[in-house]
Amino acid sequence: MPQTSDKLQITEQLLEAVNANNEDYAQQILTSLVPEEIAEILEATPPKQRYPLWVHLTPEIQGEVIGHTNEEVRSSLLQQLDNKEIIELTEELGTDDITDIVQSLPEEEQQHVLDNLSDEERTAVETALSYPENTAGGLMSTDIVTVRSDVSLEVVLRLLRKMGSLPEATLDLIVRDREGKYEGVLRVNDLITNDEDTLVHELIKKKDAIKATTSDKDVAHYFEKNDIISAAVVDENNLILGRITIDDVVDIIREEAEHAQMASAGLTEEEDLFSPPLRSAKRRSFWLGINLLTALFASAVIGVFEATIQQIVALAILMPIVASMGGIAGTQTATIVIRALATGKLGAKNSRALVLKEGTVGFLNGLIWSVLTGATAAIWFDQLSLGMIFGAAMLLNLIAAAIAGAIIPLILNKLKIDPALASGLMLTTVTDSLGFFVFLGLATIILV
Amino acid sequence: MPQTSDKLQITEQLLEAVNANNEDYAQQILTSLVPEEIAEILEATPPKQRYPLWVHLTPEIQGEVIGHTNEEVRSSLLQQLDNKEIIELTEELGTDDITDIVQSLPEEEQQHVLDNLSDEERTAVETALSYPENTAGGLMSTDIVTVRSDVSLEVVLRLLRKMGSLPEATLDLIVRDREGKYEGVLRVNDLITNDEDTLVHELIKKKDAIKATTSDKDVAHYFEKNDIISAAVVDENNLILGRITIDDVVDIIREEAEHAQMASAGLTEEEDLFSPPLRSAKRRSFWLGINLLTALFASAVIGVFEATIQQIVALAILMPIVASMGGIAGTQTATIVIRALATGKLGAKNSRALVLKEGTVGFLNGLIWSVLTGATAAIWFDQLSLGMIFGAAMLLNLIAAAIAGAIIPLILNKLKIDPALASGLMLTTVTDSLGFFVFLGLATIILV
Numbered sequence: 001m002p003q004t005s006d007k008l009q010i011t012e013q014l015l016e017a018v019n020a021n022n023e024d025y026a027q028q029i030l031t032s033l034v035p036e037e038i039a040e041i042l043e044a045t046p047p048k049q050r051y052p053l054w055v056h057l058t059p060e061i062q063g064e065v066i067g068h069t070n071e072e073v074r075s076s077l078l079q080q081l082d083n084k085e086i087i088e089l090t091e092e093l094g095t096d097d098i099t100d101i102v103q104s105l106p107e108e109e110q111q112h113v114l115d116n117l118s119d120e121e122r123t124a125v126e127t128a129l130s131y132p133e134n135t136a137g138g139l140m141s142t143d144i145v146t147v148r149s150d151v152s153l154e155v156v157l158r159l160l161r162k163m164g165s166l167p168e169a170t171l172d173l174i175v176r177d178r179e180g181k182y183e184g185v186l187r188v189n190d191l192i193t194n195d196e197d198t199l200v201h202e203l204i205k206k207k208d209a210i211k212a213t214t215s216d217k218d219v220a221h222y223f224e225k226n227d228i229i230s231a232a233v234v235d236e237n238n239l240i241l242g243r244i245t246i247d248d249v250v251d252i253i254r255e256e257a258e259h260a261q262m263a264s265a266g267l268t269e270e271e272d273l274f275s276p277p278l279r280s281a282k283r284r285s286f287w288l289g290i291n292l293l294t295a296l297f298a299s300a301v302i303g304v305f306e307a308t309i310q311q312i313v314a315l316a317i318l319m320p321i322v323a324s325m326g327g328i329a330g331t332q333t334a335t336i337v338i339r340a341l342a343t344g345k346l347g348a349k350n351s352r353a354l355v356l357k358e359g360t361v362g363f364l365n366g367l368i369w370s371v372l373t374g375a376t377a378a379i380w381f382d383q384l385s386l387g388m389i390f391g392a393a394m395l396l397n398l399i400a401a402a403i404a405g406a407i408i409p410l411i412l413n414k415l416k417i418d419p420a421l422a423s424g425l426m427l428t429t430v431t432d433s434l435g436f437f438v439f440l441g442l443a444t445i446i447l448v
Numbered sequence: 449m450p451q452t453s454d455k456l457q458i459t460e461q462l463l464e465a466v467n468a469n470n471e472d473y474a475q476q477i478l479t480s481l482v483p484e485e486i487a488e489i490l491e492a493t494p495p496k497q498r499y500p501l502w503v504h505l506t507p508e509i510q511g512e513v514i515g516h517t518n519e520e521v522r523s524s525l526l527q528q529l530d531n532k533e534i535i536e537l538t539e540e541l542g543t544d545d546i547t548d549i550v551q552s553l554p555e556e557e558q559q560h561v562l563d564n565l566s567d568e569e570r571t572a573v574e575t576a577l578s579y580p581e582n583t584a585g586g587l588m589s590t591d592i593v594t595v596r597s598d599v600s601l602e603v604v605l606r607l608l609r610k611m612g613s614l615p616e617a618t619l620d621l622i623v624r625d626r627e628g629k630y631e632g633v634l635r636v637n638d639l640i641t642n643d644e645d646t647l648v649h650e651l652i653k654k655k656d657a658i659k660a661t662t663s664d665k666d667v668a669h670y671f672e673k674n675d676i677i678s679a680a681v682v683d684e685n686n687l688i689l690g691r692i693t694i695d696d697v698v699d700i701i702r703e704e705a706e707h708a709q710m711a712s713a714g715l716t717e718e719e720d721l722f723s724p725p726l727r728s729a730k731r732r733s734f735w736l737g738i739n740l741l742t743a744l745f746a747s748a749v750i751g752v753f754e755a756t757i758q759q760i761v762a763l764a765i766l767m768p769i770v771a772s773m774g775g776i777a778g779t780q781t782a783t784i785v786i787r788a789l790a791t792g793k794l795g796a797k798n799s800r801a802l803v804l805k806e807g808t809v810g811f812l813n814g815l816i817w818s819v820l821t822g823a824t825a826a827i828w829f830d831q832l833s834l835g836m837i838f839g840a841a842m843l844l845n846l847i848a849a850a851i852a853g854a855i856i857p858l859i860l861n862k863l864k865i866d867p868a869l870a871s872g873l874m875l876t877t878v879t880d881s882l883g884f885f886v887f888l889g890l891a892t893i894i895l896v
Contacts, residue, residue, distance in 0.1 A: 008795035015797065036673040044793035046801045157640060166637045169677055171619060188636055189614045192605060224702075225484040227695040229617050229677060246694050247675040253698060254672075257705030258787065261712070265776075265783040273788050274798075277805055281812035284780050288773060288817060295772040296824070302765045309761050316757050316764035317750045320771070320880065324743040325736060328713075332732050335713040339706065340721050345492035347456035349463065350722075353494045357725055364729035369736060376744070432768070 011041045018053050026056050035061060039068035042077075046274045051080055063089035067097040072272035074104045083112045090116075095124040096141035096248075103133055127241060136219050137212030139252075140233040140242035143167040146174045149183050149201040153191055156200060169245045174232045175204050181238045182209045209234040212241055219244060220252040221344070260338055263420035266290075287425075294425055298323070298432040305440035308448050314381045315443050318390055321373065322439045326397040326431030329365060333358045333405030334423045341413050342420070355406045362402025363395075370395035389446060393439035397431060404430045459489045466501050474504050483509060487516035490525075494722045499528055511537035515545040520720040522552050531560045538564075543572040544589035544696075551581055575689060584667050585660030587700075588681040588690035591615045594622045595648055597631050602644040604634070617693045622680045623652050629686045630657045657682040660689055667692060668700040669792070708786055711868035714738075735873075742873055746771070746880040753888035756896050762829045763891050766838055769821065770887045774845040774879030777813055781806045781853030782871045789861050790868070803854045810850025811843075818843035837894060841887035845879060852878045 010029060017026040030038065038057070042050055042065065054077060057065060066074050066089065078086065078101070086105070090098050090113055098117070102110050102125060114122055124142035131137025145166060147156050156173070160166065172185035184204040194203060209232040210219055222228070223246060230245045258269045266287030275283075302309070302319070309316050337354065340346045346354065374391020378384050408426050409419035458477060465474035478486065486505070490498055490513065502525060505513060514522050514537065526534065526549070534553070538546045538561055546565070550558050550573060562570055572590035579585025593614060595604050604621070608614065620633035632652040642651060657680040658667060670676070671694060678693045706717045714735030723731075750757070750767070757764050785802065788794045794802065822839020826832050856874050857867035 007792050012795055012797050034674055036675070040673075040791070040793060044788070044795075044798055046798060046805075161641050161643075164641055166641070168675070169619065170637065171617065171677075188640065189618065192636070192640055193609050193612055193614070195609075224695075224698055225488075226482055227484070227616070229619075229694065246677065246698070247672075250672055250694070250698060250701060254701055254705055257702055257709075261705070261709040261787065262783060264709070264712075265780045267780060267783060271784060273784065273793060273802065274805060277808035277812060280805075280809045281816070284777070284809065285813060285816060287780065288776055288813060291772060291776045292769070292817070292821065295769040298772075299765050299769055302768070306761050306765065309764050310758070313754050313758045313764075316761075316767075317747050317754065319764075320750070320768060320884075321740070321743040321747055323768070324739060324746075324876075324880075328736055328739045329732070332713045332715060332735065335710060335715060336719060336721065339709065340492070343488070344455050345488060345721060347460055347492075349460050350492055350494065354721065357494075357722060357728075360725035361728045361732065364725060365733060365736060368729070368733060369740070373740065428772075432772075 007037070007040075011044060014041065015045065015049055015053070018049065018056065023056075026053075030056060030061075035064035036068045038065045039073075042069055043073050043273060047076065047276070050077070054080075059085070059088040060092045063091070063093045063097065063101075067093070067100050070272065071104065071270045072275065074101075076272075078104055083109060087113055087116045094141055094143050095121055095128065096139070096143075096242075099125050099128040099138070102129065124242070131212050134216045135212065136210045136214040136216070136233050136244060137241065139216055139219065139248050140212070140244050141167075141248075142242040144174055144232075144240070144243050145170065146176045146180075146240060147186060147200055149175045149177060149199075149204060151200055152196065153194060153198050153200065153203075154196040156186070156191060157196065169230055169247065171229050172205075172207070174240055174243065175200055176240055180240055182232055182234045182240050185232070207231065209238070209240075210244060211236070216252045217256060220249050220256065223249040224253065256342070260342060260420040263418060264338075264424050266421070290425055294429040294432070297429060298436060301433045301436045302440065305436075305444055308440055308444045312386075312443065312447060314377075314383075314386060315440060318377055318386075319436055319439055322390070322393050322397050323432045323435035325369060325373070325394060326401040326435045327428050329362060329398050330401035330405035330427045330431050331424065333361070333402050334409055334419075334427055337406050337409045338419050338423060341409060346410070346413075351410055355403065355410075358402045358406040359399065362399040365402075366395040366398035369398060385447060386443075389442045390439065393435065393442055396438050397435040400434050401427075401431045455485070455488075459492060462489065463493065463497055463501070466497070466504060471504075478504060478509075483512035484516045486513045487521075490517055491521050491721060495524065495724070498525070502528075507533070507536040508540045511539070511541045511545065511549075515541070515548050518720065519552065519718045520723065522549075524720075526552055531557060535561055535564045542589055542591050543569055543576065544587070544591075544690075547573050547576040547586070550577065551586075572690070579660050582664045583660065584658045584662040584664070584681050584692060585689065587664055587667065587696050588660070588692050589615075589696075590690040592622055592680075592688070592691050593618065594624045594628075594688060595634060597623045597625060597647075597649040597652060599648055600644065601639055601642060601646050601648065601651075604639060604648060605644065617678055617695070619677050620653075620655070622688055622691065623648055624688055628688060630680055630682045630688050633680070655679065657686070657688075658692060659684070664700045665704060668697050668704065671697040672701065704790070708790060708868040711866060712786075712872050714869070738873055739876075742877040742880070745877060746884060749881045749884045750888065753884075753892055756888055756892045759896060760834075760891065762825075762831075762834060763888060766825055766834075767884055767887055770838070770841050770845050771880040771883035773817060773821070773842060774849040774883045775876050777810060777846050778849035778853035778875045778879050779872065781809070781850050782857055782867075782875055785854050785857045786867050786871060789857060794858070794861075799858055803851060803858075806850045806854040807847065810847040813850075814843040814846035817846060833895060834891075837890045838887065841883065841890055844886050845883040848882050849875075849879045 014029045102113055172187055175183045175186050177183050184206045186200050186203055190203045212233050212235050230243050233242045235241055255269050262269045370391035373394050374387045377390040378387025404427055409423045412419040412422050462477045550561055620635055623631045623634050625631050632654045634648050634651055638651045660681050660683050678691050680688055681690045683689055703717050710717045818839035821842050822835045825838040826835025852875055857871045860867040860870050
């Protein structure tokens with residue numbers, strides 16, 4: 001079992017072999033890797049070296065690898081292939097992987113790939129394409145085994161022996177009625193531990209099927225909560241369309257959890273490590289632009305107190321501390337609230353309890369830090385009144401930060417705006433502006 | 449299949465029923481939920497209401513529920529139970545769940561639970577306890593079915609029929625030799641699609657077993673990469689100890705991904721939503737204290753230029769903008785680098801390429817924003833030279849921010865310090881201090 005550190009070594013050896021045109025050694029390394037690992041290596045490789053590595057792969061492996069790369073790397077690789085190459089690499093793939101690839105192609109190329117599929121495959125891919133990518137219908141695979149409920153286990157076993165193998169991760173066989181509607185599942189466990197004369201419907205488990213229109217997040221939560229390995233997907237008439245397995249769900253769970261981390265910096269989880277710098281700069285510019293507006297607002301607040309600062313320059317020296325402490329305290333609260341919202345743990349009732357709790361935390365922290373920072377400022381500038389004003393501003397800003405940190409994500413969530421994305425900047429606007437305003441305002445009233 | 453919004457309603461109805469002592473209705477709701485859902489509801493419930501809800505559960509359900517709550521909620525619930533109650537709730541559990549509970553108990557209570565187990569269970573739990581919690585040995589379950597390689601499928605099927613049922617998620621039977629050493633797996637698929645006379649060793653798959661000392665992160669990556677549902681766990685002599693299934697791995701993956709998000713605000717992923725405020729305040733104080741030190745350092749930098757600010761107050765108004773833009777740009781870079789490090793995508797070779805790329809992004813962004821912000825400042829204060837100095841400081845700080853954002857997490861990672869935890873504060877120290885220094889320094893040289 002390779003460890004993280006080994007993996008980096010392998011990546012480097014592989015890239016060296018490719019650069020040195022050491023065909024044999026490169027092949028030797030590549031055959032020791034699974035497609036998901038090769039996909040990770042491609043993502044970790046600067047674009048210039050990606051294509052030379054890619055051409056070392058057989059079309060079969062290429063197909064499996066490209067299904068595991070992120071959206072951006074996948075599109076950039078597909079752009080460098082002609083229609084014939086794309087068709088070649090889809091040839092050995094399951095219909096769910098083919099669907100992923102077709103979704104990343106420009107429309108005119110999509111048709112070429114579809115035309116080359118068998119009727120059965122094309123129907124499966126077209127059904128999957130008719131559902132948005134982030135729904136159960138867009139995720140599902142159509143490689144399924146269904147059995148009728150009115151047959152005996154002996155018939156089922158004969159059928160399976162004739163097929164010779166089952167799709168990966170098949171713990172349950174999907175049971176249908178005569179019209180193809182979903183009835184439940186026959187656990188493979190029950191199939192092998194029961195008498196062959198038993199009828200399927202005697203052993204059927206009434207497990208919920210997933211509607212094709214269910215969002216991928218709800219699918220993931222459902223799997224996670226019920227410790228499910230696979231589930232059938234049905235349409236609005238309960239007709240069986242396919243199934244979803246836990247390995248697809250694992251990807252969703254990782255993406256969902258990473259989303260909050262990336263969104264808080266204005267990034268998406270699909271961001272390519274080696275995007276062209278100009279594209280990265282453009283993408284990140286938007287976020288910097290929004291931040292500039294909030295920073296200008298905070299500066300305008302300082303501008304109001306220009307005369308006060310001119311008299312007491314110590315204020316300019318101390319004011320970033322008030323803002324910075326408020327920003328950190330508010331972010332701590334917001335991070336907890338954003339995670340609780342993402343995992344569906346916050347409703348109207350407990351939100352109030354949470355705002356109250358976070359407000360109390362803010363007050364307690366405010367007390368500690370207002371005393372400490374106030375004393376520091378009083379000693380630094382040898383002026384007790386300045387220290388007291390600084391401490392008071394710190395207390396007020398830390399309480400406000402905690403409450404804003406709790407309320408902003410809750411409001412954004414109500415307004416259907418992604419709290420992970422927008423909370424950070426809104427929160428800093430509050431903590432910066434309010435911090436400057438309270439500190440400079442108190443100083444103007446008391447000291448000037 | 450319940451959606452997120454339904455879940456909140458259910459939680460609220462349940463808490464109302466519990467508060468109103470409406471026993472029947474509370475029971476009715478509870479029986480409609482799986483243990484994982486009840487665990488989530490407990491986590492989302494303020495502590496005072498937690499225990500009244502808890503006592504509505506049968507010991508059997510309590511056992512399953514407590515295995516799914518986070519560390520902090522689990523310990524607080526266990527503290528309220530006496531030894532008899534704790535033993536009752538472990539009675540129906542698998543040994544992996546019992547291990548989790550024992551790990552959360554104070555040492556003297558651990559022995560009570562262990563004494564009450566069957567010899568077989570105690571050995572299993574003690575074996576699991578002998579490995580750290582975050583290793584394969586600490587995660588594994590010992591509810592496994594093993595078969596010998598020198599028997600026929602008919603013998604295996606007879607054995608399974610006699611057992612009557614298999615452990616959850618059993619896609620593979622673990623194959624052992626005569627001494628109990630791991631040989632590989634027999635896929636249940638192969639068991640049912642092959643002739644009953646076939647010998648197990650003809651069908652054996654040489655799947656890697658996981659060493660009990662492997663870290664949980666490496667286990668998760670291995671499962672994720674190879675789309676595995678379960679794997680055997682062995683000791684250093686290749687003796688079979690147990691197995692790990694994907695549902696445990698899903699929890700690790702979620703925790704690992706959430707770790708980066710929580711760590712960036714100085715929090716842990718085990719943080720209870722409703723920790724007592726005093727405990728929360730204490731825990732968060734540490735982080736605020738470190739931030740205060742970095743903020744004081746930045747203020748000291750401003751202090752150096754006290755005389756300059758006294759002459760040109762506009763500098764005090766504009767300086768937070770330089771620092772803030774640098775902070776955002778640096779955070780964007782650091783977020784990408786931290787994620788790439790967590791997923792093992794950055795080594796010595798491509799790190800250099802990445803620092804170069806991020807530096808370029810910083811330069812491009814710097815160009816755009818230095819022109820825009822410089823012009824804004826020149827117009828706002830009607831002074832061209834001030835605008836030019838502001839723009840130049842912005843350019844330099846954005847380039848420095850991008851490079852620091854890339855290099856700081858890389859260095860921390862080298863030093864085996866968690867980059868998700870420490871990068872943010874170190875980065876802000878650089879972008880704030882450098883931003884103030886460059887801007888005020890240039891102004892002092894040119895304008896004063």
